[in-house]
Amino acid sequence: MAVSETPWPTLPVLPDPATDAVLASGLVEELSYAFGGPFHFLLPDAFDANLAALRTVMAEADVDGFVYFAKKANKAAVWIERCAASGAGVDVASVGELREALGHGVRGEHLVVTGPAKSGELLRLAVRHGALIAVDALDELDTLITTALTGAVRPARLLLRCLPPAQPHSRFGMNDAELSTAMDRCARAGEAVRMEGFSFHLSGYAVQPRADLAADLVALCLKARAVGLEAGRISIGGGLAVSYTDADSWHTFLSEQRSGHYHAGKSFGADDFYPYHSPAAGAEALRALLGTRPEGHSRSLAELLREAGVTLLMEPGRMLLDRAGASVFRVQGVKERDGYQLLTVDGTSLSLSEQWFNSEYLPDPQLLPRHADAPAGTWPAAIGAATCLESDMLTWRKIPFQRQPRPGDLLVYPNTAGYQMDSNESPFHDLALPPKVVIDRTERPRPRWRLDRHFS
Known part of the structure; x- marks a missing residue:
């Protein structure tokens, strides 16, 4: 029976015409039938647009910069192919990632x-x-x-990573004394190394701390040049927020949500969630960063970079994947609970990785009923996985669907390309990993698709 009395919190996503067009085409139903299980679809045009937006902001600020895609955000090969085609870089952290990037054409x-x-x-x-x-x-x-002194055919190119003063317990980076020692060792190594500058890993999405630390790195470049090092580049890492929803929807959700809105009385605090809305998101977050005056300075970060002749490097992951894909699951079973339904889908939360952070992926999934006669109303439902684990929930929250969910219906989780699709994937229960389908741009009436070409 439909339930309508309780005000169930929702979190609608921002308009996404490209995803809507794929859903309207009927393609996802055919792919679900063909694969016999869950799958992800990828929209590389969104990646291209996000990359172009970053480059436009840097050009407008007259800042020399270079973008590396943080490969850890999504394993699909298509993003690396796009980087190779557009002259962008790739941020890797393993032999496998390095080989994958080279194999798909990145220099x-x-x-x-x-x-x-x-x-x-x-x-x-x-x-x-x-x-x-x-x-x-x-x-x-x-x-x-x-390594550079024993048979290398070229000097080792490096940045020195700094320990953020505001995050002294971070396990990444070197403190001031270690940096001083490192610069001395680089200078004594001579032509075996090219010390090109500095980098940092800074948690969070606040603009001012990132601008402050970037300005500190500019000053370090000037100090390093005084001892003969090249030091002409700084990397600010990632940290460019993505807005999945509008400000009103986000703040309303946070004010209304409580444990009764979740299966089994699960509870989350506001700090447990990713900030699904940000006042400065995507390329606008970079614009805000470049326009910020770091503490102790009278000029903006962009002005400091220009004056020092320092190139800005960045390693965004989630931001480049904003609206670049979605995840599709089929409802296998429906169980009635006290005032809501418990759905079981044909996949696991390992393919929707926010649970890795003991959190919840909040953007509302879209129900695609298998039959047009699905009863209308308000049908709250939590969504579980096809495994034997109590904790394996794709969505603890009771989503207020406007049609009654039934076996055979599809659930589409929007905007999952950034960190959700494969950060935590595992063939648990010997279930196959969901394939990734690339939707290529076309002028045809229906979208064209192909399987992603990831080597492994």
Whole structure:
């Protein structure tokens, strides 16, 4: 029976005509039938548009910059193919990711290798292919210098990663004393290394702390040049927020949600969620960053970069994947509970990875009824996985669907390309990993698709 008395919180996503066109075409039903299970579809045109928007902001600010896609955000090969075609870079942190990027056409000098305590094999490959290496510790620097001095055909290109003063317990980066020692070792290594600048890993999405730390790195570049190092680039990492919904919907959701709105009385605090709305999101977050005056400075970050002749590097992941794909599951079973339904779908929460953070992926999934006669009303339902684990829930929240969910219906989770699709995927219960389908741009009446070409 439909339930209408309770005000069930919702979180509608921002308009996305490209995704709507795919859903309207009927293609997702055919693909679900063909694959016999859940799948993800990818929209590479959105990736291209997001990359172009970042480049436009830098050009308008007259800032020299370069964008690396953070590959960890999504394993699909199509994003690497787009980087290769557009001359963008890729941020990798393993031998496998480096090989994948090279294999799909990205030039070695357009790779940046991040991550802590890199293996010797990864360092050797990075030096051999001319990749930029973000050095996280003094022992890693020593290993890199030794690698460069023993048979390398080119100098090792590197950035020194700084420990953020505001996050002193971060496990990434070097403190001031270590940075001073590192610069001295780079200077003494001579032509074996090219110390190109500095980087940082900063948690969170606040603009001012990122601008402050970026200004500190500009000053470090000037200090490093005084001892003969190249030091002409800084990397600010990622941290460009994505807005999935509008401000009113987000604040209303946070004010209304409570444990009774979740299966099994699950409860979340506002700080447990990703900020699904941000006043400055995407390329506008970069615009805000460049226009911010770092603490202790009278000029904007963009002005400081221009005056010092420093190139701005960034490694966005989620931001480049905004509206670049969705995940599709089929309802296998419907169980009645006290005032709501419990749906079971043909996949697992391992393919919707927000649960990895003990959180909830909040954007409302869209129900595509299998039959047009599905009863209308308000049908709250939580969504569980086809596994034997109580905690394996795709959505703890009771979503107020406007049609009665029934077996055979499809559920489409919107805007999942950034970190949701495959960060946590596993063939648990010997279930196949959901395939990724690339929707290619076409002028035909219906979308064209192909399977992604990820090597593994």
